[in-house]
Amino acid sequence: MIERGKSLLLVLLVALSLVQSYFLAYSMPSMDAKVKTDQDYVKTEPLGPEEKVEKLLFPEELVLHMGQDKHTVFYPNDTFFHMVLDKLVSREFKSFQRVPADQVNWEQVRKDEAGIEVRFGREIPFDLLKRVYKIDTDFLFSGDSIDRIWIFARPDSGEVRTYFFSADGRNVYESSRADLTVQDVQQSVGFGQYWKPYRYWANGVYIPEQSLPVTRLDVLFTKYTPDQMQRNLFSNPNATRMIQDSKDGTQIYMDSKRGLKIEEAGSWMSYKDPVAPTEGRDDLSENIAAAVQFVNQHGGWNGSFRLVRAAETGSGADRDNAIRFQQYYNGFPIVSDKGFRFGDMQLTIQQGFVSSYERSLLVLESKPESQQDQRLAAGDALLSMIRQAAGGTTVEAIYPAYRPVLSEDRLKLQPVWAVRLATGEVRIAN
Structure with a gap:
């Protein structure tokens, strides 16, 4: 009798619990409805496509050293720029160690050794760089930022040396296990034989010896x-x-x-x-x-x-x-x-x-409405323009660029040389 009473009481308790659950679910106001965020007020209208961080980290330029003090420069508009870069991002860089910057005679390497400089033009944290390159960042100084990679080959010994330069100029990191061969470096450097020659000026800046063709554009x-x-x-x-x-x-x-x-x-x-x-x-x-x-x-x-x-x-x-x-x-x-x-x-x-x-x-149209061939200055004429634009301030880099001019329903993109100073300011060389 007592056992039957316990069973009946248990059934009543379960039934009461179900009734309470019903009222809580359907009769009581939802707590979630009271928690509002900024996004609850208005749905954000998508205005343009999204992008990933790694797609925004491509280099400013590639400097190719061909030995015998011969050099050339590839910019992002050049086909060879992407061919060289595609090879580098597919290779692995491991076993990093910090080395003294003066351990290598960089002036001698610049003049005599076949190699590639990947220049970013600003500091890139190792943590972000590994999204683009296959870098082993499990080392003591992986919290640093770099602004340049220099890879050069020594055919006589069959070795390839790979160095990452810290943005503050204090440290150099060597990857002693880079997945690159002498043939890889020579093939990439070989593209420079078909390009315009550049001569070294100062502070890592190279000047083209021949004028550069850049198309002037009108873009709606x-x-x-x-x-x-x-x-x-x-x-x-x-x-x-x-x-x-x-x-x-x-x-x-x-x-x-x-x-x-x-x-x-x-x-x-x-x-x-x-x-x-x-x-x-x-x-x-x-x-x-x-x-x-x-x-x-x-x-x-x-x-x-x-x-x-x-x-x-x-x-x-x-x-x-x-x-x-x-x-x-x-x-x-x-x-x-x-x-x-x-x-x-x-x-x-x-x-x-x-x-x-x-x-x-x-928002520019993806294709220009019209275009016209134009050439940018080179050699001593360009050097004079750079000095005038810099006004005595140290020049950090030069590169071909477009200057936009607004004209009613279109932009006129005029080819110019851009001059970046040590302060980060960019001026136009006229």
Whole structure:
């Protein structure tokens, strides 16, 4: 009798539990509905394609040394650039060790040894570089950043030497187990026999001996609207207010803390989202990855871009946390002057949080409407132009580029030589 009573009580308890579960599931308000994020207010409109970090890390240039003090330079627009690079990214680099920079006579190597310099033009953390190259980063100094790889062969001994240079110039790392043969290096260097000769000038800069053919282009464009960017960047566009400057047409959108400025006749935007200062060390790899992800979600990559060095302007904090991407068209970087801003994105990031974001709102068509052959200066004439543009400041690099000129519904991309100074500032050599 007692056992039957226990069984009946157990059945009643189970039934009561099921009834409670029903009311909790269907009658009580959901706790999840009360937890709202910024994304709940508005669905972000995809404006441009997304990109992966590794696709933005290609080198600024490849310098080929052919021995007997003969050299040439490949840029991203060159077919040979990609042929050499494709071979390098398919090989493995292992067993790293730090060596004294003066252990190798680099001047002698530059003049006499067949080799390849992969120049990035800015510091790239090992942690990001391994996304592109097969690098064994399980070594003591893998937290460092590098800006150059130098590979050279010594046929007499059958050895290939591979060195990674730290961006601060303090350290050199040798990969003693690189998956490259003397024949691999000689084949890549052999492409230079068909290219234009360059002569060494100073500070690692090479000057072409012959003029470079670069096509002048007229390219049509479309434009992101202020409304698109407002809806894309603000969690609740309905809560923003707009202020317009009647003199130059600048529009400013603001909510409780963020601001968006649209200027230059709707062709340029600046976005600010103040981030409270925090203690702790910034991680460059994380900041670069955060910058790429932010652009993926807010505007996208309307063309080809490369991670480049930001100029040393503004406060130290802004400079140290600035992440900049340069736009390329037809294989050449676009470098604007003070009269018209176009061709780059720049973000300021602190521990993964974006506090500022600047970019053009113009979207170039993938193919030019018209083109015209043109040649860039070389030799002593170019050297004179470089010195004038630098104005006594140390020159860090030169490269062919496009200067954009706005003309109604199109951009005129004019071939120029760009000069990057030791400060990171880029000037146009006229």
